[in-house]
Amino acid sequence: MLAAPLAVLGVVAVAGAALGPAAGVPTGWVVLLAAVAVVLLGAAAALWWWAERNRRSWGWAESQDDLLVTSGVMFRRLVVVPYGRVQFVDVEAGPVERRLGITRVTLHTASTETAAQVPGVPADEARRLRDRLTDLGRAHDAGV
DSSP states (O other): OOHHHHHHHHHHHHHHHHHTGGGTOOHHHHHHHHHHHHHHHHHHHHHHHHHHHHHHHOEEEEOSSEEEEEEOSSSOEEEEEEGGGEEEEEEEOOHHHHHHTEEEEEEEESSSSSOEEEEEEEHHHHHHHHHHHHHHHHHTTSOO
16 A cells, blocks of 8 residues: 555656756755655565565465464464354455455454454455355354
8 A cells, every 4th residue: 555655756756856957956956866766666666565475475275174374474374263163254345355356254263363364355255255164163063
């Protein structure tokens, strides 16, 4: 979310640095604008890179008895939630997520350590996952 405004400011700074000498702007200001442009464009590129890596780091897999959720770019995390421990499943979407057609699926258990969240799930897949997890929780005779 922050990368786009940084990129726009960086482009404005590049334009100022490029057009500054023609407009009679002192050299010191042109150098400062060029430095600001480099910093802003670099920060925007780093944020875009990090956001994509973070998005790709999330995943889930269904096994016979558990749901496995992985996340983390630098520090990988694996959460194993037994179906029998699931108390309820939330499917949530904010305005931006709804516009993009994605949701966030959250599994709640009695333990705060094993609650798992899977962001960026397509809406239809999230509903299917919620129904499947609810059925599996009932089948394992606990929770839900």
